[in-house]
Amino acid sequence: MNREREFIIRNNEICIPRLLPNNGVNRLISITKRQKLDTVNIYQAVLGEDEIEIQVRIMLVPRTKLCFLNELQEYAGTMIAVGKKVVNFTQGDRVISIGKSSMASKVRIIASHTGHILDHMAYTAAAALPLALMTAHYALFDLVHMQPSQ
Numbered sequence: 001m002n003r004e005r006e007f008i009i010r011n012n013e014i015c016i017p018r019l020l021p022n023n024g025v026n027r028l029i030s031i032t033k034r035q036k037l038d039t040v041n042i043y044q045a046v047l048g049e050d051e052i053e054i055q056v057r058i059m060l061v062p063r064t065k066l067c068f069l070n071e072l073q074e075y076a077g078t079m080i081a082v083g084k085k086v087v088n089f090t091q092g093d094r095v096i097s098i099g100k101s102s103m104a105s106k107v108r109i110i111a112s113h114t115g116h117i118l119d120h121m122a123y124t125a126a127a128a129l130p131l132a133l134m135t136a137h138y139a140l141f142d143l144v145h146m147q148p149s150q
Contacts, residue, residue: 052089052111053081054097056104058127072098075107076117076127086111094119098130 047053060074079093089095094117099109115133117126140146 047081047083047108048110049083049085050111051083051108052079052086052095052097052114053106053108054078054095054114055080055106057123059103060127072100072131074098074127074130075109076123077107080106083111089114089116094123094126096126096130098134 054075054077056075056077058076075097077095077097079089079091079095082089082091089111095114096117097107097109097114099107099113113130115130117123
């Protein structure tokens with residue numbers, strides 16, 4: 001999950017659109033797809049076997065902090081790519097997810113951090129669910145130890 005997936009190589013230098021520098025990024029890049037656009041080569045990193053890629057429609061911005069680059073974000077969007085080992089999602093699915101890819105129009109997230117959106121639910125309402133559902137699950141099953149018969 002720490003790989004850069006959007007970058008350009010120009011004059012033998014890797015250019016990455018980001019707000020904060022990352023000196024170790026060159027070791028983490030995995031190149032598989034190459035496209036030519038005039039004289040600039042554009043590369044995309046490999047989608048992990050257990051990852052999915054989402055076209056983000058809504059991203060929840062935390063109310064409490066303006067600096068949220070390393071915090072969990074909630075997303076709602078459409079599935080655009082699925083890793084080889086992912087079986088419960090297909091391209092075009094409406095999904096919610098949670099991850100650390102802030103302010104990206106496309107995010108790559110481990111599939112287990114993602115769920116389907118009900119057909120009648122708006123993306124705006126769905127984007128608010130991941131952290132609330134995680135909190136409820138933690139309270140009921142980890143703190144209270146609720147059993148199926150309760």
